[in-house]
Amino acid sequence: MALASACIYPYSPELSKEETERILVVDGEIVAGGTSVIRLFYTQGLQEETTKTAMGKAWVEDEAGNKYYDGTGAWKSTSYIPTLGLTAGNKYRAGMTVDGETYYSEWLTPVSAPEITRISFDADESSVYVKADLNGGESATGYIGITFDETWEFHSDLEAELVIDPDTWSFPPMMEQYPYYWCWKSMETHTMVLVDYSKYLGTKVNGATVQRFSRTDSRNHKKYSIQMRARNLSKEAYEYINYVQDVASGGSNLFTPDPGTMEGNLHCETNPEKKVMGLVQAACATSSRAFLDSRYLKFVAPDESLLVIVPEEEYPYYYNDRGYRPVKNIVRDEQSGVGWGPERCINCIVAGGTQEKPDFWE
Amino acid sequence: MFTLNRKALFASVFLLLEASILAFSQRPEELALFRGRTQNVYPFKYNGTFYLESKKFQKGSVYYNGKEYQDIYMNLDAYAMDLLAKPEEKSGATILFREQVAWFTLGGKHFINLKYYGIEKAEDAYYQIAKDGKSPLLILGKKVFRTSANGLSPQMQARMDGNYDATVVNYFDTEETFWATENGTLVKLSAKKWKKRMAASSNPEESPFKKEKTVWHPLENAKDDGFVQPQGRLSASIGLPDRYFSEITKEDTVTVEYVSNAMVATFRNKTYIIGEEGKAKGKTAILSGTVFEAESGMPLPGVIIHDDNSGTYARSDKRGRYSISLPLGENTLNFEAESKESLPLKINMLSAGTFEVVMTEKINLLKGSIVSASSMQQHRTTGMGMENVNIKTLAKIPSAFGEGDIIKAVLTLPGVKTVGEASGGFNVRGGSADQNLILFNDNTIYNPSHMFGVFSAFNPDLVDNVELYKSSIPAEYGGRISSVLSVKSKDGDPNRFKGSLGIGLLTSRAHVEVPIVKGKTTLVAGARTTYSDWLLGKLPEDSAYSGGSAGFTDANLSVTHRFNDRNTLQGFAYFATDKFSFSGDTTFNYTNLNASIVFRHKGDDGSGMKVSGGFDYYGNVVGAHSWSSASYDLTTTIRQAFLKAKRTRPFGSHTVSYGADFVGYSLTPGKMDPYGDISTVKASALADEHALEPALYASDNWTISDPFSVEAGVRLGGFIFLDDPKFYGGPEFRLSGKYSPVSNLSFKAGFNTMRQYIHLISNTSSVSPMDTWKLSDGNIAPTTGWQGAAGAYWTLLSIGLDLSVEGYYKQSRNALDYKPGATLIMNPNLADDLVPVEGKAYGVEVMLKRPAGKLTGWMSYSYSRSLLKEMQDRGTNTINNGDWYNAPYDKPHEFKLAGNYAFTHRYSASVNVDYSTGRPVTVPVGKYYYGGAYRLLYSERNTHRIPDYFRVDAAFNIDPGHYLKAIAHTTITLGVYNVTGRKNPYSVFFRTNGLGEVKGYMLSVFATQVPYINLNILF
Structure with missing residues (x-):
């Protein structure tokens, strides 16, 4: 009865404008044998829409004092630092100078990378699941973090049967498929998928779900590819990332821990009382790629309600001003004519794709 | 001089018996x-x-x-x-x-x-x-x-x-x-x-009908008369003992042999001679005995016995026994008790002796004022901050789903708070939930709630008495620094079979009291269970809880054997289990199991002794049963065995208590086991913890004079963590004093120091089923604290109101708070994620109470603060930069009202009003980009507050009717919880969407009016 009468409703606390001080946030990863990435941000107001990045100079240094910089030497918000020479088992830390202050992470020891033994795909009634079988290996810590990027071949929502010549406003014959119907699209995910196998026997994890998307998603249109990068995380790194992603992002369970700002592993060397947030972790990463065809596609009929029958005299207006393109001849109610739709529904490039085939594409 | 004539007595007995038959089926209020x-x-x-x-x-x-x-x-x-x-x-x-x-x-x-x-x-x-x-x-x-x-x-x-x-x-x-x-x-x-x-x-x-004044002469308005009983000792009994017609000898110690539901004594007009001439030592003698209730024959606790001439005072204990020192010669001894007719008795003390008394239900006057015994009791005791929850009024306090609830009743008292509805614990005067010692008889209850706080763990039909000590905690209690909630179960009616059956929207309960050997051995058994799953099944499919389940069961069993009027032995057992889940694959299951044996002895000299031993178990299992390789059970348990001995002796104006406690602990802080055949979870466990907690204590209550009394006690307690040997310990002091310049006005002050060696580990505002307990060890020091309090108490005799004002100040050290992101489950280095904090709490509580009359109840306002501060400097990570911050249960303003109006003796209405400042929360004050998405930046801990809490409950009660020979009586309660339907917030949370927009949400547990109906059958 209690749960039946429970209610969740909007809440907007009154906050003082002075409550948000600008605090440096560091999101970094020292990748031994790869490219380390250090991203710098500032905390910002709740209503600010633009991501507040911080400009600084970042480096990775070893215990001998050797420093590794982003090759350009410029002040950046994101530094890509080549650290191919770094090896597992040694200690490294990240450093950065921002606004005249110098910050350092703790000394961190990257451990050897886990193995991605298999990437598999599964589906239920509504979703496709991308799963990974992993092996923590000799340096298994009980925690694995996975990031990934995806590339897939997709088609536009609407397949155009007509192409218009904007000079003559006529429809030349189209012998082949509309040229901008198929494209590729890529997306890189920085949000780390966390796998906690510390309570399981052995160092292997089978069937960890890394990604999930709808069966009607464009990822299923033709071919989909995912490249996973996995690294063994320290317990502290796992707990921090998990906390930030889960609890600090809000929960509604009666027993959700009270939120707060978790202590990271950075400090300000030049001003110990200055706050800094975030975490730099150190790892060796491994990557693996897999492809999926369209077997799980759930066909969704094109939404032809988007089409508008445009009279001939309005072709220029729809083409130039409204960004519409002709699709096909349609009959609707007692009207017939050429149906036009938004270009983003017809032209896959306008929809965010590219027709440049990726090098790795099979 | 008139002598008691046996024929007259016999005729009186006949009339009494006739009345008894008529009264047999009557409930007390019908008298x-x-x-x-x-x-x-x-x-x-x-x-x-x-x-x-x-x-x-x-x-x-x-x-x-x-x-x-x-x-x-x-x-x-x-x-x-x-x-x-x-x-x-x-x-x-x-x-x-x-x-x-x-x-x-x-x-x-x-x-x-x-x-x-x-x-x-x-x-x-x-x-x-x-x-x-x-x-x-x-x-x-x-x-x-x-x-x-x-x-x-x-x-x-x-x-x-x-x-x-x-x-x-x-x-x-x-x-x-x-x-x-x-x-x-x-x-x-x-x-x-x-x-x-x-x-x-x-x-x-x-006139022969008066000694000093004519009792029946209206112009003189006298109250007593002058019959003198020349020999023997008689009970002011409502029924006459078997041997009443026998030759009464001086050696007779007449005990009341209960005549069921007989009428009130006619012998209050007599003077009772106690003892024997020439056998007294000194100028005073001890009068002791037991006070019984007329209607049931059960012992009456909390009866005030006072002699106005000498100023001596006593109070019957939980077994109805009392002991008072009186001057030799004639005394007028007054017996007063809540809802009982006052009984003034003339006692002629020749030497020490025993005197059993029976009191009847108070006539419910519709005119005039009644000063209740509890009102005057306040002026007779040195203790302060002690609240007694009347079980009879409990049913009249509206609560969710109409279930009489001990904890909900306690929450209507000033100084007692909760972080929100459906919250398992409670907070007393700024203390955390684990700082309350909750006793069921002598057994410790670690989780006092069912269904995550909706119901308390105590079946109200089986509870006889509830006392809450907010300050002036007696020296016999230790181990918690904030309060003691002592719940006593019924001993049962030794003379007749009775019981009850209760049916409500969510729970049903039943209990029986069976005299196995009449007058000697009584069995009390009761049980309660829920059928709430059917309601959860009615939730819409899109509800987050539609696939959930929730239920609990509890059962009590006690057997009391009275060897004689001085010695009793009682065995007690309690079992309670909860099981609920919000989704299909994770279940929460916790269990209380308690058992004890208690032996009580009452001495000739008014002394008392109690020895008890028992066992307590609390277990908590979280089951992730998804039937996959990740399925597991996570178990935490507490087991403790205890032995307690206490002795109380009167010495003139002193009442000395002393005793010893011994508790042995065995904790399993966390144990994880695979569940199912395909689970690959590896079995793991944190090291079990073992400890001993012995204590010796002594206290003296000294009535210096009628206005002045003091109580001083010391408790010498120790704690030995056995696994990695570590000893903690020290003295704890309990001091209190009272000054009553007049009989209805008192000023009191008290001071306590306390120690606590067991801690609830939690990073949620409310007690959750996943919280675990931890013993003090080499890394976690005991929590220590002290409290000073003072108060004034005034009984307005003319209008029957009690007014009290109490102020307090408390400090504590080494309480435990947690770091953000702390891992509290299966953490072998738990101390690394905890931070010791010091606490301070202070407040003023004003209470107005009307204990008797058509309108009864109480109203209170309190202003209080509860603040914490981290004791160590962790640089920029120190909680709130090392400044004081609000405790999660800090609610400065609080107003409470619990009232009952009796239209007639059958029909009454109850109302409950609860207002408090919104509790502190930590809210996001910004955001930042990390790990590919926006994350919330939170304020310092507990710097904001959710909206204030306000709730009104109302109920209409229909009590048993005037059916003289009815076998059973039915009480019906119809009510509405949260009459205004206010969406009182329980918690707030925030989420970001993919665009970085932050949305705030508030969770309200009872967001609408909740009507209920409750049926209770008494037989």
Whole structure:
């Protein structure tokens, strides 16, 4: 009865404008044998829409004092630092100078990378699941973090049967498929998928779900590819990332821990009382790629309600001003004519794709 | 000097037994002034009510059941010789039990019940006092049915007389006879002789019906009379013991052998001689005994016994036993108890002895004020901050789903808070939930709630007494620094079978009290369970809880054996289990299991001893049963065994208590096991913890004089963590004092120091089923604290109100708080994620209470603060930069009202109002980009507050009716929880969407009105 009468409703606390001080946030990863990435941000107001990045100079240094910089030497918000020479088992830390202050992470020891033994795909009634079988290996810590990027071949929502010549406003014959119907699209995910196998026997994890998307998603249109990068995380790194992603992002369970700002592993060397947030972790990463065809596609009929029958005299207006393109001849109610739709529904490039085939594409 | 005549007594007994039969099925409240037998409507009019003079009720005075009442509408049925009374002129009349009527005045005339005064040869009737004096002259006026001239019987006459109803009164004559009392016996006089005596002068001072004053003389308004019992010891008993008619010897120690539901004693008018001449040592002697309840024969705890002349005072303990030191010679000892008629008794102390007392239910006056025993008790004790929850009022406090709830009742008291509805724990005067010692008899309850706080763990039908110590915690209690909640279960009625059945929207419960050996051995058993799953099944599919389940069961069993009136042995067991899940694959299951054996001994010298031993278990299992390789059970348990011994002895104006405790702990802080055949979870466990906690204590309550008393105690406690040996310990002091310049005004002050060696590990505001307990060890020091408090207490006698103002200040050290992101489950280095904090709390509580009358209840306002501060410097990570921050249960302003209005004795309405400042929360004050998405930046801990809390509950109660011979009685309660439907927030949370927008949400547990109906059957 209690749960039946429970209610969740909007809440907007009154906050003082002075409550948000600008605090440096560091999101970094020292990748031994790869490219380390250090991203710098500032905390910002709740209503600010633009991501507040911080400009600084970042480096990775070893215990001998050797420093590794982003090759350009410029002040950046994101530094890509080549650290191919770094090896597992040694200690490294990240450093950065921002606004005249110098910050350092703790000394961190990257451990050897886990193995991605298999990437598999599964589906239920509504979703496709991308799963990974992993092996923590000799340096298994009980925690694995996975990031990934995806590339897939997709088609536009609407397949155009007509192409218009904007000079003559006529429809030349189209012998082949509309040229901008198929494209590729890529997306890189920085949000780390966390796998906690510390309570399981052995160092292997089978069937960890890394990604999930709808069966009607464009990822299923033709071919989909995912490249996973996995690294063994320290317990502290796992707990921090998990906390930030889960609890600090809000929960509604009666027993959700009270939120707060978790202590990271950075400090300000030049001003110990200055706050800094975030975490730099150190790892060796491994990557693996897999492809999926369209077997799980759930066909969704094109939404032809988007089409508008445009009279001939309005072709220029729809083409130039409204960004519409002709699709096909349609009959609707007692009207017939050429149906036009938004270009983003017809032209896959306008929809965010590219027709440049990726090098790795099979 | 009048002696008690056995024949008069026998006749009285017969009348008492007759009344007993009538009273057998009655509930206690039906013995009130206006709850006697209702005026009967007879099938044959001739057997109706025929008043002595007219059918018009007049205002008069009556001395009834030991108390004088004035301005009562009354009339005398001179045919049945019944005195009828009614509260209002137009209301129905009830018949006063003749055995309880001493005298009354009506229409300017004075009537007396000679049987009440033990006058020989007196009829069971009311005699009018025509003339007072050395030998009072009396008239006995009766209505008698006139035999018809045709010799017909009244029945036949009624049939034949067509208009009989209107003229029936004409068929009765008034028959007057004239009497005088001489030497304790009644003498009939001729009319001539009577008139002659009437004409003669009289001396009221020599009336046999008074010693000092005439009890029945309205002008003098006296209250006592002067019969002296010349020998033996008698109980002021409502029933007469078996050996009553035997030769009473000086060696007799008369114990009350209960006569079921017999009427109140008529012997309050006697002087009771205790002990033997010449055997006293010194100038005082100890009087001890047990106070029983008339209606049930059960011992009465909390009865105040005081002697106004000497100023001595005592209070019956939880077993109804008392012991008081009285000067030798004559004393007037007053017995007062909540909802009981005050009982003033004359005691002539020759030497130490025992004296059993029975008290009856208080007549529920509709006029005048009643000063309850609890009101005056406040002025008699040094202790402060002690609240007693009356079980009878418990049912009248509206609560969610209408279930009488001990914890919810406690929450209506000032100084007791909770972080929100459906919250498992409670906070007392700024202390955290784990700082309350919750005892069920002598057993420790670690989780006092069911269904994540919706219900308490205690079945109210099985609870006899609830006490909450907010300060002035007695030295016998230790181990927690904030409060002690002591819940006592019923011992059961030793003489008759009874029980109850309760049916509500979500739970049902039943209990029985069975006299296995009448008067000796009693069994009490009860159980409660839910059927809430059907409601969860009705939730919409898109509800987050639609696939959930929730349920609990609890059961109590106790067996009490009375070897004799001095020695009892009780075995007690309690079991409770909860199981619920929000989704299909994760279940939460926790269990309380407690058992104990208690032996009590009452000594001749008024001393008492109690020895108890037992076992407590609390287990918590979180089951992730997804039938995959990740399925597991996570278990935490606490097991403890205890042994306690306590002795109390009076020494003149001192009452000394001393004793020892010993507790052994065995904790499993976390154990994870795979679940199912395909689970690959590896079994793991944190190291078990073992510890011992011994303690010795002693305290002395010293009544320096009537206004002044002090109580001083010390508890020497220790704690030994066995696994990695570490010892903690030290003395704890308990001091309190009282000054009462007048009897209804008291000033008190107290000071306590406390230690706590076991801690609840939690990073949620509310107690959650995943919280675990941790013993102090080498890395976690005990929590220590002290509290100072002072208060003033004033009983406004004229209007029957109690006003109290209490202020307190508390400090604590080494309480535990947590770091953000702390891992509290299965963490072998738990201390690394915890931070020791110091705490301070202070407040003022003002309470106005009306314990008796048509309108009863209490109203309180408190202003209080509870603050914490991290004790160590962790640089920029120190909580709130090392400044004081609000505790999660800090609610500065709080107003509470719990009221009950009795329209009649059957129908009453209850209301509960609860207002408090919103509790502190941590809210996002910004955001930042990390790990590919926006994350929330939170403020310093608890710097903001959710909206204030306000709730009104109302209920209408229908109590058992006037069915004299009903086997069972039904109580129905209809109510609404949260009448205003206010969406009181329980918690707030925030989420970001993919665009970085932050949305805030508030969770309200009871976001609408919750109507309920509850049915209770008592048998």
